[in-house]
Amino acid sequence: MGLKSRRFGAGDPEVMMDINTTPLIDVMLVLLVMLIITIPIQLHAVNLEMPVGVPPDNAIKPEKVQIDIDDKSLVYWQGLPVSAEELDQKMTLVAQQPVPPEIHLRPNKDAQYAVFANVLSTTKRKGLTKVAVIGSEQFVQ
Known part of the structure; x- marks a missing residue:
């Protein structure tokens, strides 16, 4: 002062x-x-280690498994209705294949989330990593 x-x-x-x-x-x-x-200097670059050479030819295409969940929360495996136990058994069988299949999961907008979450957790538990959620644009408000 x-x-x-x-x-x-x-x-x-x-x-x-x-x-x-x-x-x-x-x-x-x-x-x-x-x-x-x-403050450390921020670099706006991402360092990637890219493979060198020609990529190998992928002669074996993975199988596509369609799983649908309808508005009454019923689960369909390739168009046929299945229970939770049958779904678990079928995922166990396809997970044992040499080339794991692609799982295409198509839920209905009115289906219960618990059923959808159960199918996703079953795929993770069985080791199926190629999972795609089809038709997610219906959930956009």
């Missing part, structure tokens, strides 16, 4: 009680410069 006295003639001098902000601004600028210096 600065204390200045002014004399305007006879009488007591008036005291000016304004805060001096110059040191505060100096400290703020020093802290800002320190912050800018200590």
